Amino acid sequence: VTTSAPRTARARARAELTAEIKAVARRHVATNGAADLSLRAVARDLGMVSSAVYRYFPSRDDLLTALIVDAYNAVGEAAETAEAAVRHTDLLRRWLAAARAVRSWAQDNPQEYALIFGSPIPGYQAPQDTVDPATRIPLLLVTIIGEAVAPPDDLVLPRPVGRDLRRLRDQVAPSMSEPRLARAVMAWTHLIGSISFELFGHLVGSIDDYSAWFDFQMKELGRGLGLTSTSR
């Protein structure tokens, strides 16, 4: 979302400082968590007075929003990049690459992951700006899954589920069958559920080799999605 280089020195300085504030805030979130992100502490780190930050972000919540948008974009881009590097016809590998990229990003940025996929921050209301970046990964997954030529699915959808999925299908994947989309949403749910379980410590003592466990699960999900190499 980089705009072209701003003309005036003032505008350039503004863009740079905005980025610096976000960078420092991101560092604070990484070490202390989002709950006690503090404008004053960020300002202190930057050697400026706390009130000066208000020239850049009208409130603490706006700074948080910026971080959330950045986090969604970062993990989305990580997944897209990893996926794009795989041979286009190998759908299972593309799905795997995306899933693994999400997990890697989460491990490298656990607090940012918690910021977007963990508990909502009490008192914070996510504004509209966060919606689009949040859809990058699910859209990527749907794209991959949509390219599979799979036998008709035997899943039977209850009426209200079918209704919801038809609407969703029309929005994001016009040519996909509802059962297939159902599996896609479940896979997306499982992907994040699995990473959260690992990161939040719910499998400590049960699973040691979590990389192997994660890969196993993702391959299993991929199989269920009918993802294979489409090359003949």
Next chain:
Amino acid sequence: VTTSAPRTARARARAELTAEIKAVARRHVATNGAADLSLRAVARDLGMVSSAVYRYFPSRDDLLTALIVDAYNAVGEAAETAEAAVRHTDLLRRWLAAARAVRSWAQDNPQEYALIFGSPIPGYQAPQDTVDPATRIPLLLVTIIGEAVAPPDDLVLPRPVGRDLRRLRDQVAPSMSEPRLARAVMAWTHLIGSISFELFGHLVGSIDDYSAWFDFQMKELGRGLGLTSTSR
């Protein structure tokens, strides 16, 4: 975990006040979230001076631990109670009842749910006391799944996954096959992943009838686990 009625008035008062403090703290968590649970605010609500709380909980973190243990036990008991009310031979219904009970409890106590299944609280280290209550639900699920007489599973486990699952199996379900246990852990992961997705707002705009979607998923998982009525 109720001990028999304490003898002395002092001990009785102590037990009561401990419970009251927890109750008020739980109420605070329910409205403000765990991150800014404050001993002083709890004391204020109880009409006592903040330092008095230290007679009951040596620190804020110990109070948090008590709340976490209580939350695990509450959701565990909810699941156990719901499951016990179903005809014993109907494994699919027992699984469904347990899953729905977890979801209901989560919806009624979203902040307590976030406390145990959401982001870890920065700076807080869960002590050993939380481990046992945390296993109630997974153990219940394993019990149900273990009663199914299902055809041999076609899942192929990579070696490290098999190793982990064998160890886990020996601890919690000696007679279960590894592939079946793998499916059980995945179902457990998906159950919580799905509730978190709903509660944390990740399917807003995609799924409207979340009850139907949840039931559908759980039934699908139950099918995959080979759960049916074992009555002939």
Next chain:
DNA sequence: TGTACATCAGTGAACGCGCGTTCACTGATGTAC
């Protein structure tokens, strides 16, 4: 190219608030004889 005015960034002080934890203390409850 130079000047007058408008815009903007950053300062420093202040408001009003909250927090966890410690400590010396009073007075009530419990226990041993």
Next chain:
DNA sequence: TGTACATCAGTGAACGCGCGTTCACTGATGTAC
């Protein structure tokens, strides 16, 4: 059953800290003519 001492619950003050946000201000940068 009564008394002496030990234990414990709760008080009130204090320590030392942090926070978000507002506001009047100075001085630098940008813009229109």
